[in-house]
Amino acid sequence: MSNRIHLHLLSDSTGETLEMLAKAALAQFEDADVVRHFWPMVRSRQHLERILPELKANPGLVLFTLVNPETRERLEQACTQSGLPAVPILDRVTEALEKALGQEAHGRPGRQHAMDQAYFNRVEAIQFTIAHDDGIGWEDWEEADIMLAGVSRSSKTPTSIYLANRGYKVANIPLVVESPPPSKLFELKHPMVVGLTTAPERLVQIRRNRLLTLNEERQTDYVDNERVKDEVKFARRMFADNGWAVIDVTRRSIEETAAAVIRLYNERKARGTRQGAKPI
Template sequence: MRSFHLHLVSDATGETVTSVTRACMVQFEGVHAVQHNWWLVRSQGQVERVIAGIEANPGIVLCTLVDTAVRGILEEACRRMHVPCIPVLDPVLGALAGYLGAEMHATPGRQYVLDAEYFARIDAMQFTLNHDDGQLLEDVEDADIVVIGVSRTSKTPTCMYLANRGYKCANYPLVPGVPLPAELEGLRRPLVVGLTKDPKSLSDIRRARLRFLNHDEESDYAQFEKVREEVASARRLFSRHGWPVVDVTRRSIEEASATIIQLHGQHIAKIEGAKTEAARPEGVK
């Protein structure tokens, strides 16, 4: 395993440069990055501490610093040390500025301003926490997305990821022999999505869960034939209601959520189209 030092430098929380790094590093096998994180770097004193860290462990530098003065100090030091310094946002910012003919505002952390969108995201997370695992169904119509599925199909983590993207979510666990609550039968506003998983994979996950809890691994909860029937029954329910289904067997939370977000966009477009059609005067096309 080849190892190297990688310095991530950001004037904010480091979320952007970390995501870019992760997306790139997974394309290289047999390579391990010793990652050094330098967040909230906004002054000369702070960038000088970063430079000292790079001198102690020389390696490639990826940065998201919009303040040209602070970034200039870092870039000059990297040139002196003969280590690459890559400003990962420059190509995108340059292209946008050129296309829009607009001047960029070099304001660190501007994407985290406490605006209406930020507080809407906080509200979405609170709503999702309150409506986890079938709770507070009386106002589930206020959700943007309702996720339904059998046990261990990643309903909660999927909803929390979606909430962080600003969607109010609720999830409901399907239990064998328990009918679907009336509150979920006639939903109109929210997108309802069914999550499913390969029965063999689901059985293995449940068995591991029971083992962790020191419970009987051969109970109906994890027994393959029972799990297969449970999954088939859930699929019949989804089909009967016309709910879209997302198979999470080989999908990460992020990938499943991306699919759900696309479905939500289509759902909203359908609702808006129906409203427009209803508002159109009779005989007008």
């Protein structure tokens, strides 16, 4: 039996939510050969009519988030005629919220992407994070929500950017044995400092791959096994001495690491105290 399917994603907004949900669901299936067809900003009957022939030519599963009744009804009608399963993926959640809140949902396309204060806060967080990457701008670290520390190639920057997209102001600092970080790092009150660590063997592998992309094949301390072990020990000792939370990123994706950081941040915020050291 073939595992190949065509997956059509139709949204009246950017489709970000739709893509994220589809990706999460597909992660539960191994070896699935999925051909994705992405149709964002479908806000008129005319636009939909241009898409319908593509659905018929590539039959598969249709997932959609359309709030306009006319557009939605036409899509469902066309899918029924072509024998295509069509799933309005937010309906059950919306219905449950309507019941719980005792009010009807507003049928406005792209409502979740409105340029409200949360949007501007997220933009500000991204700008702050980019300006405070890799130890830059230490004078402003107190303004951060989260401070990530770790040796080179321990996922500090990508994790910072991911968290910034979630609205958190993040700064990060590389820990180098020969170059102590600014004393400001040990005096921070507002930001939650989190240490990122990883298995030395994995770190060596990542660094070797990094050097290969730079066409650098010389053997250096940067990828020396014993040297890297000393770096990791140095960082872990600093985490423990300062009571910082610690997350092992060895087998974690960026999303998983960020989720762990957010959980620690929310726990700390709920307690109103500084996060103590705790390996994750």
